[in-house]
Structure formats: C-alpha cells, structure tokens
Amino acid sequence: MTPDRTAQLLAPVAQPGELIAAKYRVERVVAIGGMGVVLAARNEDLDQKVAIKILRQDALANQEAVARFLREARTAARLQGEHVARVFDVGTTESGVPFMVMEFLTGLDLQQVIDTHGPLPIQDAVDYVLQALEAVAEAHAAGVVHRDIKPSNLFLAEHADGTRHIKVLDFGISKGQGLDSPAEPGLTSTKQVMGSPGYMSPEQMMAPRTVDGRADVWSFGVLLYTLVTGEPPFQGETVAAVMANILHQPVPRLRDKRSDAPASLERIVARCLEREVGARYANVAKLAQALEPIGSSFAKLSTSRIQSAIGAASPAGQTLLNSKAAEDSDRLSGASWTHTSSRRRSRRRLLVAAGAAALLASAVGAGVWLVASARVASETP
Secondary structure (H helix, E strand, O other): OOHHHHHHOOOOOOOOOOOEEOEEEEEEEEEEOOOOEEEEEEEEOOOOEEEEEEEEEHHHHOOOHHHHHHHHHHHHHHHOOOEEEOHHHHEEEOOOOOOEEEEEEEEOHHHHHHHOHHHHHHHHHHHHHHHHHHHHHHHHOOOOOOOOOOOEEEEEEEEEOOEEEEEEEOOOOOOEEOOOOOOOOOOOOOOOOOOHHHHHOOOHHHOOOHHOOOHEEEEEEEHHHHHHHHOOOOOOOHHHHHHHHHHHOOOOHHHOOOOOOOHHHHHHHHHOOOOHHHHHOOOOOHHHHHHHHOOOHHHHHHHHHHHHHHHHOOHHHHHHHHOOOOOOOOOOOHHHHOOOOOOHHOOOOOHHHHHHHHHHHHHHHHHHOOOOOOOOOOOOO
C-alpha cells in the first residue's frame, strides 16, 4: 500500500504524533485490514504502550461497520480471561472516529506461524486450541458466539519472561444470544455471509443469525485440521467453490495428511465437522474433555477452567448452551468422512446443496461480506 493511500485511510486522526483522547500518542501503524487499522501508541499518563484499533476512513459511512466495531469493543470488554485480548478504553474522537484501546501484543498469529514454520507439533496445536477454548468458553457462558475462529484470529503472544500463550482476537462479528443480548435486529443482513468462508459451519452460511455455540465447535475442527496439516480441509479457487465443498463434499481424513496424528485426534476433528449440528460435541467443554489426553501437562488446567466457565453461565449463556444437542458418545461414527450412508442423509444433503445454490447466487449479486478486521501484527522486541 502506497504512503498516500495509507494517509487517506488514516486521516485525520491516526497520523504518527497525533494525540487521541488527550492521552494516547500515536507512534506508528501496525496493521491495516479490510475494515480497521491497528496503531501502536503510548498512554502518556501511564507511560504504557498500547494498541489502538480504529475504523478506516472509508468505513465510517457504513453504519453496520460502526455498529460491529462498537459491539466488538463491548464484547471484548465483558470477557476478562487471560486468553482474550484485553480492552482498556473505548470512545469516539472529536472528528467522530470510534476507537478502542487494547493491550499491545508481541508475537505472531497462528497463520503466520504456519506460513513461517509449517504444520505445528501435535501437542502444541492441541494446547493452543485448548487455550483458545478457554476464551470461547467464557464468551459462550456470556451468551456470545464468536463466529470467526481461524488461525489468524489466534495470536501467540510472547512475554518478557519467554513464555507464550494464545490470545483470541476479533469479536467483531460475534453474535449475542439470550436475555441480556443487545437488540440489533438489522445488524446481520440476510444478504451477507458473516465470517471466513473456509472456517464457517454449514448452518452459519445458511442462517447466520440463528447459530449457537456448535458453530464455533465446527470452526475449531477446521482449525485443528489446519494447524496440524498446514492447510484447511475445505479449499477451492473461489469463495463459492469453498462453500460448496463445505456443504456437501466428504471431509478429508486427518491422518491422510498427517500420518503421525493420533487416531483419537482424527476422530475428534471428524466429530467437530459433522454437518448435522446435533452430532457434534454439544459444547466446547465436551470438546476440551476429548482433547485433554492429547495435550501437555497443562491441558488438564485448561479443561478445568473451561468446565468452570460453562458451569457459571449467565442466563444468556444458558440459553445458548441449552440448545438441543446430541448426548456425548464415543460411538458416533464420523459419517462426514465418507459417502452418504443412507437415503435419508442423501436427501438431506441434496436439500442443503439446493439451499447453498440459492445462497451463492445471492452472494454473487449482493457481495459476500468477508470481515477482514485489522489485528495486531508481530513486532520485534
């Protein structure tokens, strides 16, 4: 991106040296995404380095983009766990640009890790997913579905003492549910597909406003597959092709791509990727429990925290978590690996495929909303 174009996106508030809210001095641009910009800044009152996320100038006229930005700030501020990027402040500049102030993170997101180093060791991948599940469990317990779990939204933060842990980013398209959810009936248009196509569940494509926590379970299945093989299970040359593959192509076996993966991990991924929502893990606590034996010695702590979060769910969280789901069972076969197993399943898939065709036709006409929020990029200490 040219300097002139960058200046257009940032003017008038985010130029280096500018002061935001009378105390945050902008130092530099860290990242520019499809809807937002992340800045490195310093809180001059506290002499503390922070990250500031603002909307791009060309997004300010989009009321839905502004509403999503503010909802992301509210959602992240409600979550206090160590695996959520903390939000310190939120506001609007004198020129009307909304901003949120977050902790400054140093490190790489997991997509950058894959791009740089290739597939992750099995135990590391499982540990990182369990840490992310801690954050998502807290969100689900508050009645919030993330809806955009993917490697680039999991940041491997590095601390001064050399330790590293996952921070879940970007609650910009999260969905509130239940008694204490904000009433924003028009925020998810029927002509928009919210999320990243390769990681979206079938039901998120078809009816994004009605998904529950099991949509995130699906995304964690895609995430696990991607982390240990280096590539997502559903690919295609176009968005439409990716979505069609998700809806009715067999899910590739994990161990065909990663032969040293435990058979139990292959079964876990397959169950996450069941197209029938009720055949997946009923909630993220059940998924964590299945993953625990494959993780490191820290896995048990993560599982315990996840179970505690789910057990302390708010009324909105209970509404989300009490969605009709299959009982946990090790006998589920992972039928999504193979060809249609019965006439009933075959007919169901045909109906889903027909619905997908209508969705894709609408997406081509109206434009697929691919949220590419800016995120904190790596910085050399």
